[in-house]
Amino acid sequence: xxxxxxxxxxxxxxxxxxxxxxxxxxxxxxxxxxxxxxxxxxxxxxxxxxxxxxxxxxxxxxxxxxxxxxxxxxxxxxxxxxxxxxxxxxxxxxxxxxxxxxxxxxxxxxxxxxxxxxxxxxxxxxxxxxxxxxxxxxxxxxxxxxxxxxxxxxxxxxxxxxxxxxxxxxxxxxxxxxxxxxxxxxxxxxxxxxxxxxxxxxxxxxxxxxxxxxxxxxxxxxxxxxxxxxxxxxxxxxxxxxxxxxxxxxxxxxxxxxxxxxxxxxxxxxxxxxxxxxxxxxxxxxxxxxxxxxxxxxxxxxxxxxxxxxxxxxxxxxxxxxxxxxxxxxxxxxxxxxxxxxxxxxxxxxxxxxxxxxxxxxxxxxxxxxxxxxxxxxxxxxxxxxxxxxxxxxxxxxxxxxxxxxxxxxxxxxxxxxxxxxxxxxxxxxxxxxxxxxxxxxxxxxxxxxxxxxxxxxxxxxxxxxxxxxxxxxxxxxxx
Ligand SMILES: Cc1cc2nc3c(=O)[nH]c(=O)nc-3n(C[C@H](O)[C@H](O)[C@H](O)COP(=O)(O)OP(=O)(O)OC[C@H]3O[C@@H](n4cnc5c(N)ncnc54)[C@H](O)[C@@H]3O)c2cc1C
Numbered sequence: 001x002x003x004x005x006x007x008x009x010x011x012x013x014x015x016x017x018x019x020x021x022x023x024x025x026x027x028x029x030x031x032x033x034x035x036x037x038x039x040x041x042x043x044x045x046x047x048x049x050x051x052x053x054x055x056x057x058x059x060x061x062x063x064x065x066x067x068x069x070x071x072x073x074x075x076x077x078x079x080x081x082x083x084x085x086x087x088x089x090x091x092x093x094x095x096x097x098x099x100x101x102x103x104x105x106x107x108x109x110x111x112x113x114x115x116x117x118x119x120x121x122x123x124x125x126x127x128x129x130x131x132x133x134x135x136x137x138x139x140x141x142x143x144x145x146x147x148x149x150x151x152x153x154x155x156x157x158x159x160x161x162x163x164x165x166x167x168x169x170x171x172x173x174x175x176x177x178x179x180x181x182x183x184x185x186x187x188x189x190x191x192x193x194x195x196x197x198x199x200x201x202x203x204x205x206x207x208x209x210x211x212x213x214x215x216x217x218x219x220x221x222x223x224x225x226x227x228x229x230x231x232x233x234x235x236x237x238x239x240x241x242x243x244x245x246x247x248x249x250x251x252x253x254x255x256x257x258x259x260x261x262x263x264x265x266x267x268x269x270x271x272x273x274x275x276x277x278x279x280x281x282x283x284x285x286x287x288x289x290x291x292x293x294x295x296x297x298x299x300x301x302x303x304x305x306x307x308x309x310x311x312x313x314x315x316x317x318x319x320x321x322x323x324x325x326x327x328x329x330x331x332x333x334x335x336x337x338x339x340x341x342x343x344x345x346x347x348x349x350x351x352x353x354x355x356x357x358x359x360x361x362x363x364x365x366x367x368x369x370x371x372x373x374x375x376x377x378x379x380x381x382x383x384x385x386x387x388x389x390x391x392x393x394x395x396x397x398x399x400x401x402x403x404x405x406x407x408x409x410x411x412x413x414x415x416x417x418x419x420x421x422x423x424x425x426x427x428x429x430x431x432x433x434x435x436x437x438x439x440x441x442x443x444x445x446x447x448x449x450x451x452x453x454x455x456x457x458x459x460x461x462x463x464x465x466x467x468x469x470x471x472x473x474x475x476x477x478x479x480x
Contacts, residue, residue, distance in 0.1 A: 002026070003211040004469075005197060007132045008232070009036030011458055012444025012465035013217035014115045019469025020215070021122035028209065029124050030199060031227070032131035037112040038226035039219065043458065048108035051082040051462070052455035053099040062452040063460070064249075064305060069424040070449050070460060073432065077466040079459055086111070089118045100455050129202040132218075132231070135239055135440075136196040136208060191438035192239060213439045215468050220418025220445040222248055232446045233421065240436050242423040244448040247308050248415030250301040252293035253319065255404040259383040262290035266297070267377070271325030274303040275318045276310035285325050293410045295319060301453050305419060308409045317406040323376055323399045333396045339374070375399060417457055421448040432468035443468040 002025045006017040009031035017029040029036075043049065052059065056074060060067040077085075083093055083101055091114040092104035103110045119126060134140075196210040218232030233243045267288045272295075274282045282303050289297035303319065310317045324332055369381045372395070376384060388398050409415075422442050426435050434440040443465040451457045 004213045005211040006215040008217040010219050012461040015462050015465030016215045016443045016469035017124045018119050019466050021124045027124045029126040030130045031128045033227040034129050041108050047106045048111050049455040050101045051079040051459040053079045062456045069429050072430045073463040073467045077463040082462050089114050131200045133198045135194045193438045215441045217443040221412045222415045244420040244423050246420035249305040249419040250416035251304050252296045252410035253406045254294035254408045256407040261383045265290045265379045271322035273320040276315050319404045321402040336396050417450045419450045421446050424448050441468040
């Protein structure tokens with residue numbers, strides 16, 4: 001029987017581990033946190049948007065940077081397959097807003113529990129509080145002592161930690177004496193081959209664990225408190241893999257001279273346009289939130305990837321907020337003037353020149369604020385009036401195009417997803433296997449694949465995990 005070690009018990013690692021076990025492998029799943037799926041627990045504000053049922057034609061527009069790298073995994077395990085999988089393992093699901101799938105209970109913990117039970121039924125041995133520190137190859141000092149199961153009929157070679165340590169693994173564990181990690185191609189295969197992983201076990205001891213095949217699913221770098229601290233990039237890079245530049249995405253955009261009075265305002269049915277170097281790049285409509293980190297919310301996140309890329313290139317970035325995307329300028333101006341005419345009729349006019357392209361605000365700011373209440377939430381009015389004064393724009397024009405030059409973006413601590421990662425050019429996308437290391441596969445956010453919000457990122461994790469665990473299908477002998 002083949003032995004597989006999966007590193008990282010997030011959604012990608014759990015799918016990979018269970019799938020490899022279904023294929024008959026003896027599987028150990030290593031997780032450095034005390035529990036699996038810590039990030040999964042906070043997805044969808046604790047409700048977990050499991051997947052999105054758009055078919056590939058539409059789904060693919062939400063996958064970055066090169067969606068075709070995800071296509072084989074998606075077709076191997078589609079969004080419909082994800083829903084069926086969860087239903088089959090005992091998690092009922094519901095559909096929201098047409099294509100977004102959530103657990104019927106609206107609890108991400110139920111997703112984790114369903115996956116844990118599935119793994120238990122399949123006999124996957126999960127070891128928590130166990131951090132993988134490095135891959136050991138044939139050339140790692142001390143590695144000669146390790147009996148590589150890939151080259152030795154799968155027999156075990158090492159002393160096992162006892163049950164009291166929380167580990168009763170069936171894979172091989174030896175005392176770690178490896179320090180440096182120097183790699184050359186395995187002389188028998190012309191491929192680099194991993195013999196073991198060095199881990200820090202739950203007792204804080206360093207040990208070696210051997211297996212035939214290894215699946216790296218350590219996730220990205222965002223929300224590091226969940227365990228996703230980017231360890232996998234160093235582990236893979238030490239084996240020669242290229243890491244495409246990492247940057248946070250689905251993240252807040254901080255305006256220049258951010259008006260703190262905006263914090264806490266949540267807007268529905270508004271539009272934004274992303275401009276970089278004064279060129280319109282993307283338009284979105286929906287919900288937008290002003291938080292202590294700047295501009296967030298679904299449509300803020302949707303434009304954040306392109307904004308971060310541009311900011312990293314030193315380009316000028318600005319967001320234009322449209323408070324009335326359903327109306328043309330003519331329609332909004334007609335409404336404004338109708339109401340103004342009523343006010344003049346009532347003898348209470350305090351705004352001069354409303355028909356011009358520019359306007360002067362005269363009279364009491366209170367009167368203007370009262371008037372703006374018909375157009376926007378109260379909390380938005382004072383910052384809006386400040387913008388009017390600063391820009392000299394007519395209120396109608398400012399409502400349709402409130403410009404926010406962007407200074408910076410939210411860092412790893414609060415970004416949702418990591419863009420960049422293991423170069424897809426070095427991964428066989430039909431199997432998720434490394435093209436550089438004979439017995440290594442990848443799954444999930446560690447890969448140079450990311451997506452918009454809406455269930456797309458978890459679909460990437462589930463589908464690549466499923467494919468990696470299957471070894472690319474039943475025809476791949478290493479995992480069967
Ligand atoms: C706030 C938030 C909300 C989100 N909501 C959604 C949503 O609703 N829908 C959606 O599609 N996506 C959502 N996402 C994105 C989604 O959670 C991730 O894309 C997904 O979790 C990636 O799965 P993964 O298994 O690749 O990595 P992770 O979930 O990050 O799991 C990696 C695991 O590896 C472990 N690990 C790391 N290093 C080591 C090591 N050295 N040794 C052992 N273990 C290690 C980590 O502890 C972690 O448990 C959200 C993300 C965030 C932060």
